[in-house]
Amino acid sequence: MKSSRTDFLLLAAGLLALWQLVHWAVGPDVLASPWATIARAAGLMRTSAFWDHAGATAVAFAVAAFISIVGGIALGLWLGLRRFAGDVADPILGTLYSIPKITLYPIILLIFGLGVSAKIAFGVIHGVFPIAIFTMNAVRNVAPVYHRTARVMRLTLLGAALTIMAPAALPEILAGIRVGVALTLLGVLIGELFAATAGLGFALRRAMDIHAVTDIMAIALLLFVFAAGANALLRIVERRARHGG
Amino acid sequence: MRCRSHDIKVGVVRAALILASCAALELLCRLGIINRVTMIPPSEMVAALWNILWAGLYNADILFTLVNVVAAALLAVIGGFLIGAALHALPRVRRPLVPLLSAYYAIPTFVFYPLLIVVFGVGRTALIVMGAMFGVVAMIVNTTLGLGHVPPVVAKTGAILRLDGLRQLALLRLPSAAPHLVTGVKLAVAYSVIGIVAGEFILATEGIGKRIAYAYDNFDNRTMYGMLLLLLIGVMAVNGALSSWEKRLHRRFGQR
Numbered sequence: 001m002k003s004s005r006t007d008f009l010l011l012a013a014g015l016l017a018l019w020q021l022v023h024w025a026v027g028p029d030v031l032a033s034p035w036a037t038i039a040r041a042a043g044l045m046r047t048s049a050f051w052d053h054a055g056a057t058a059v060a061f062a063v064a065a066f067i068s069i070v071g072g073i074a075l076g077l078w079l080g081l082r083r084f085a086g087d088v089a090d091p092i093l094g095t096l097y098s099i100p101k102i103t104l105y106p107i108i109l110l111i112f113g114l115g116v117s118a119k120i121a122f123g124v125i126h127g128v129f130p131i132a133i134f135t136m137n138a139v140r141n142v143a144p145v146y147h148r149t150a151r152v153m154r155l156t157l158l159g160a161a162l163t164i165m166a167p168a169a170l171p172e173i174l175a176g177i178r179v180g181v182a183l184t185l186l187g188v189l190i191g192e193l194f195a196a197t198a199g200l201g202f203a204l205r206r207a208m209d210i211h212a213v214t215d216i217m218a219i220a221l222l223l224f225v226f227a228a229g230a231n232a233l234l235r236i237v238e239r240r241a242r243h244g245g
Numbered sequence: 246m247r248c249r250s251h252d253i254k255v256g257v258v259r260a261a262l263i264l265a266s267c268a269a270l271e272l273l274c275r276l277g278i279i280n281r282v283t284m285i286p287p288s289e290m291v292a293a294l295w296n297i298l299w300a301g302l303y304n305a306d307i308l309f310t311l312v313n314v315v316a317a318a319l320l321a322v323i324g325g326f327l328i329g330a331a332l333h334a335l336p337r338v339r340r341p342l343v344p345l346l347s348a349y350y351a352i353p354t355f356v357f358y359p360l361l362i363v364v365f366g367v368g369r370t371a372l373i374v375m376g377a378m379f380g381v382v383a384m385i386v387n388t389t390l391g392l393g394h395v396p397p398v399v400a401k402t403g404a405i406l407r408l409d410g411l412r413q414l415a416l417l418r419l420p421s422a423a424p425h426l427v428t429g430v431k432l433a434v435a436y437s438v439i440g441i442v443a444g445e446f447i448l449a450t451e452g453i454g455k456r457i458a459y460a461y462d463n464f465d466n467r468t469m470y471g472m473l474l475l476l477l478i479g480v481m482a483v484n485g486a487l488s489s490w491e492k493r494l495h496r497r498f499g500q501r
Contacts, residue, residue: 004340004341007337007338007340007341008341010337011338011341011342014338026364029363030360030363030364031360084254084255084258087251087255088255088258088259088262089259091259091485091488092259092262092263094484094488095481095484095485098431098435098480098481098484098488099477099480099481099484100435100438100439100442100476100480102439102442102443102446103442103454103457103473103476103477104473105446106457106458106461106469106473107283107284107473109461110282110283110284111283111284178347182347182348182350182351183350183351185351186350186351186352186353189352189353190353190443193353193356194446201353204353204356208356208358208359208447211359211363213360216356216357216359216360219356220352220356220357223351223352224348224351224352227348227351227352228344228345228348230348230351231344231347231348231351232344235344
């Protein structure tokens with residue numbers, strides 16, 4: 001455990017050194033130095049405007065993540081338990097997952113207008129498919145003896161889903177949630193970049209328009225730290241679920 | 246368990262489902278429940294795409310984006326493989342780095358696109374670098390996954406056969422890691438497309454993304470939906486081909 005922490009610190013130091021070297025190579029108009037970026041990030045966190053934007057993003061992200069998780073799991077459980085429906089839907093879901101959703105932004109804007117619902121819709125179309133796919137595969141890979149148990153106990157579809165399939169498939173489903181939630185954040189931020197008047201994506205867009213390099217990097221750094229932290233947390237939950245729950 | 250008649254039935258139902266969705270969309274648009282400013286009927290999208298291709302209006306843009314995607318995907322796949330292989334050889338770097346890499350796709354990397362423009366100017370190079378930057382991480386992650394999942398028996402076989410390092414890699418490890426590598430290629434291509442199209446949306450002088458954004462700004466729905474359809478068909482065709490290759494490999498190597 002201790003050596004892994006040392007490795008992490010060494011890696012972080014290495015990445016910072018690399019960042020500084022690239023900064024020296026290309027100049028401050030292209031890449032702000034790590035120190036300037038961290039200082040700006042700390043400065044931003046002391047302004048109320050930053051927290052207004054962060055709050056707007058957080059609300060949209062929370063709603064989008066909730067819809068993605070509930071919708072994705074419901075869809076995945078149903079398709080996983082109904083073999084035929086699952087076989088029909090499998091490649092369709094795969095295609096929906098892989099199409100570059102950013103190309104759909106004009107359609108989403110035309111349907112939802114500029115505002116919070118467009119951001120949420122953008123987050124959901126990014127997050128819901130990976131969660132559905134992971135859940136479906138998780139349920140399909142549950143040992144056949146569990147399916148037979150459900151039949152022997154004459155459980156309804158809902159009963160089997162809740163009491164047998166969900167716990168057995170939990171680690172895989174959590175992995176799906178980890179992937180899906182990260183993509184939901186990406187979706188919300190893309191929505192804000194193209195169609196919002198508030199939120200961190202909007203702040204990024206404004207910084208891009210006036211070429212405020214340090215601002216872009218500071219906001220990106222804060223978002224990255226948040227995403228990496230959430231990811232690490234979900235990994236721990238996942239590992240717990242895998243090794244006896 | 247899987248028999249031919251089941252596969253055929255699944256295929257028929259799937260085709261019927263897709264056709265029915267298109268028909269429903271067509272009906273909603275024709276009846277005016279979805280208004281024309283929001284979406285034109287699917288049949289008109291196809292007609293618009295046909296006209297665009299027939300008249301050759303945007304051939305230069307289509308070629309521009311296509312060349313960029315191919316270049317970016319090649320860079321991402323080759324670069325990602327080399328970096329991934331290097332990381333595999335350095336477990337102390339890999340272990341703390343992989344969780345960071347999986348958070349990479351929660352950030353819209355294309356916010357750095359303006360910085361690339363400062364270095365490379367508006368044009369092809371900045372877009373290709375953008376696409377490669379977005380795609381490379383998927384390839385890195387899947388390369389480390391693939392090489393990490395090579396069963397120990399494969400390495401032992403190499404030792405028994407007294408193969409040298411290079412041959413072990415070419416004859417044993419790479420084929421064994423192939424399913425993951427193909428997944429990496431598939432994702433790297435998809436992400437390269439996203440990076441490039443996003444860049445073209447934000448700032449470009451030509452390209453499919455530029456045309457879509459321009460048509461959107463001018464309420465030119467026929468061009469917009471026609472070009473969107475073209476892009477989606479292209480992406481789905483490439484993705485479908487890579488997916489079926491991936492599936493074949495997975496079956497052959499006895500994995501899911």
